[in-house]
Amino acid sequence: MLRIIKSMENKYLIPALDLVEDVFTTWDSPEEAKTVRALVEEIRAKKYYLPELELIMVDETDRILGYAMFSRFHIEGKYEDELLILTPVAVRTEYQRQHISKELIEYGFEKAAALGYKAVLVEGNPKNYNPRGFVTSADRGIVAGPSIHLPHPACLMVKELVPDALEHISGTVDYSFYDTLCEDHKNTVYMKRCYELAVQAGKKGFDTFGALLVHNGEILEEAENTADWKKGIFGHAEFNLVRKCANRYPDSLLKESTLFTSCAPCERCLCAIASLGVEKVVFGVSYEAFSKLTPGDALPVDREGLLRELGITMKLAGPVLEEEGMHVFEWWGGEHRPLEELIAEMAEVKAKAAQK
Numbered sequence: 001m002l003r004i005i006k007s008m009e010n011k012y013l014i015p016a017l018d019l020v021e022d023v024f025t026t027w028d029s030p031e032e033a034k035t036v037r038a039l040v041e042e043i044r045a046k047k048y049y050l051p052e053l054e055l056i057m058v059d060e061t062d063r064i065l066g067y068a069m070f071s072r073f074h075i076e077g078k079y080e081d082e083l084l085i086l087t088p089v090a091v092r093t094e095y096q097r098q099h100i101s102k103e104l105i106e107y108g109f110e111k112a113a114a115l116g117y118k119a120v121l122v123e124g125n126p127k128n129y130n131p132r133g134f135v136t137s138a139d140r141g142i143v144a145g146p147s148i149h150l151p152h153p154a155c156l157m158v159k160e161l162v163p164d165a166l167e168h169i170s171g172t173v174d175y176s177f178y179d180t181l182c183e184d185h186k187n188t189v190y191m192k193r194c195y196e197l198a199v200q201a202g203k204k205g206f207d208t209f210g211a212l213l214v215h216n217g218e219i220l221e222e223a224e225n226t227a228d229w230k231k232g233i234f235g236h237a238e239f240n241l242v243r244k245c246a247n248r249y250p251d252s253l254l255k256e257s258t259l260f261t262s263c264a265p266c267e268r269c270l271c272a273i274a275s276l277g278v279e280k281v282v283f284g285v286s287y288e289a290f291s292k293l294t295p296g297d298a299l300p301v302d303r304e305g306l307l308r309e310l311g312i313t314m315k316l317a318g319p320v321l322e323e324e325g326m327h328v329f330e331w332w333g334g335e336h337r338p339l340e341e342l343i344a345e346m347a348e349v350k351a352k353a354a355q356k
Helices: 010-027 030-045 100-114 126-132 183-203 237-245 251-256 267-276 287-293 303-309 322-333 339-355
Strands: 004-007 054-058 064-072 083-091 119-123 142-144 156-160 171-173 210-215 218-224 258-263 280-285 315-317
Touching: 004 100, 010 030, 010 054, 010 064, 010 083, 030 064, 030 083, 030 183, 030 218, 054 100, 064 100, 083 100, 100 119, 100 126, 126 156, 142 156, 183 210, 183 218, 183 237, 183 258, 183 280, 183 322, 210 237, 218 237, 237 258, 237 267, 258 322, 267 303, 280 322, 287 322, 303 315
Parallel strands: 083 119, 142 171, 258 280, 280 315
Antiparallel strands: 004 054, 054 064, 064 083, 119 156, 210 218, 210 258
């Protein structure tokens, strides 16, 4: 089979993204796959991008078999013209273990060195990257920052492209300049899913609320509302989620998980969540905003005070995408127009207002 390595061309931009997402969906999770795809799109749009180092391997039919991206990277604001990061690497599932990633990476080393770059960082399994010449970066003075959670320090690695290049490169690695990898971005991804669940509930005739539980970037469970909230908590999305998760997951995992919900939960749902052992809740629409839609049924606001009185350790974070969430509740209480239509209409109104 003919195998050709190429730098990125316009006609491969979308197929390459699709390949990356498919591979990470198979080997990791759909949520992680979407994050990696979004990271590639972000890098392409920023100054870190080097199109000549976004590499693909194609066969004789022009089908993409593998993908590897090298992009500019800095440590503490330094070394941007010397240092690259290798991420992501993806090989079509049926062609793995055929040296495709090896050939892409080694081709990238040669091309990067010719462009004047001195070293390459990578995060991954040392068994995959040590044979390519990568060594543990901490041993060379490059350490992971507190926001980077590695299974083992050896999972962050570096390779010199030029002898002794690492003699003057050191510092703490931080991914915070990638919007895609920031917590705020991830929160918006999960909250959009909560709103989708809420709309699904509305289409079934229930109030529009949705919730999900996330652990290490993976959605463990999802739940929709199945009741009118005035009739008690037993059909609330959060309560349905608690019932799904109870006795299904170990306490240690639940403690590390985050519950996302379309609206700040009522005090009884908070207690149910606390009974599950979850210590972080991210909500979409705030108590105050929601109460404006139901002025006669305003919800109590001081949930933090209630938690303190009960001795419950829980962090409440939000609102997240509150304007979009309000559209969901307006859709529920109003004309039941498609959510996308309401959001598009609001965007048009805001654009016209900005022109005046």
